Amino acid sequence: MDRAVLLEAVQAAYEGERAAVLCGVTLAVDRGEQVAITGPNGAGKTTVLEVVNGLLPIDSGRVRVFGGDVTPDSHRLRAEIAYVPQNLFFPPDTPFLARDVVFTARFAKMRTTDLFSRLERTLVNEALDVVGMEAFGGRPVGRLSGGQQRKVLLARAIAQRAQLLLLDEPTANLDPDAKRELASLVASVRTELGATALVVSHDAGPLLAASDRTVALEAGRIVEPATASARVDAEAR
Numbered sequence: 578m579d580r581a582v583l584l585e586a587v588q589a590a591y592e593g594e595r596a597a598v599l600c601g602v603t604l605a606v607d608r609g610e611q612v613a614i615t616g617p618n619g620a621g622k623t624t625v626l627e628v629v630n631g632l633l634p635i636d637s638g639r640v641r642v643f644g645g646d647v648t649p650d651s652h653r654l655r656a657e658i659a660y661v662p663q664n665l666f667f668p669p670d671t672p673f674l675a676r677d678v679v680f681t682a683r684f685a686k687m688r689t690t691d692l693f694s695r696l697e698r699t700l701v702n703e704a705l706d707v708v709g710m711e712a713f714g715g716r717p718v719g720r721l722s723g724g725q726q727r728k729v730l731l732a733r734a735i736a737q738r739a740q741l742l743l744l745d746e747p748t749a750n751l752d753p754d755a756k757r758e759l760a761s762l763v764a765s766v767r768t769e770l771g772a773t774a775l776v777v778s779h780d781a782g783p784l785l786a787a788s789d790r791t792v793a794l795e796a797g798r799i800v801e802p803a804t805a806s807a808r809v810d811a812e813a814r
Contacts, residue, residue: 581773582606587638600797611774616794659734663745671719682737704735760784
């Protein structure tokens, strides 16, 4: 099977903490899949995304993405990963335009001579257009709503041409209509890129329903693999 992500008996703890956050987690995600990770606060959901992205070193086990071992120095591999953290919101005085935020996705994939090339500008504008934000590219990103900022971050993933999307609670604090729209946009991004998605969510809504399957974490361990439809039905009752 062609794996996009493979965690094997992963144990991980944050610096300065004795207790492990992940306790022997094993998880395989196939290329093209969208897998949702659910569970209570503190279960280790965000930590899974951090070890996949190489942001948190593991104490034992193995993490592989597209067949390569992930370490904090895996810069080339991480260029294929787009990570949208849960709490990344831009304050009103952020001195960047929405277009600037999207443009940063291109840094790891272009030469110095490409910095202001027409091709790079086109990729950024096309990415904003896919998520319906091209008209907002020239606005300060901190002046956009929370939902609009999430769209800008998805546009950044498109511009990056990332093959793996790591989305941490992407529908948090959004109203029902915005949640449905964001779930649709994630599907569009996956189609546009042919990408795999690993989604952390506690919200039994459209994004979870659109996932191919879910896994549940509790106290740093996977406790319940389930189909997405079964998980949504259970939480709806």
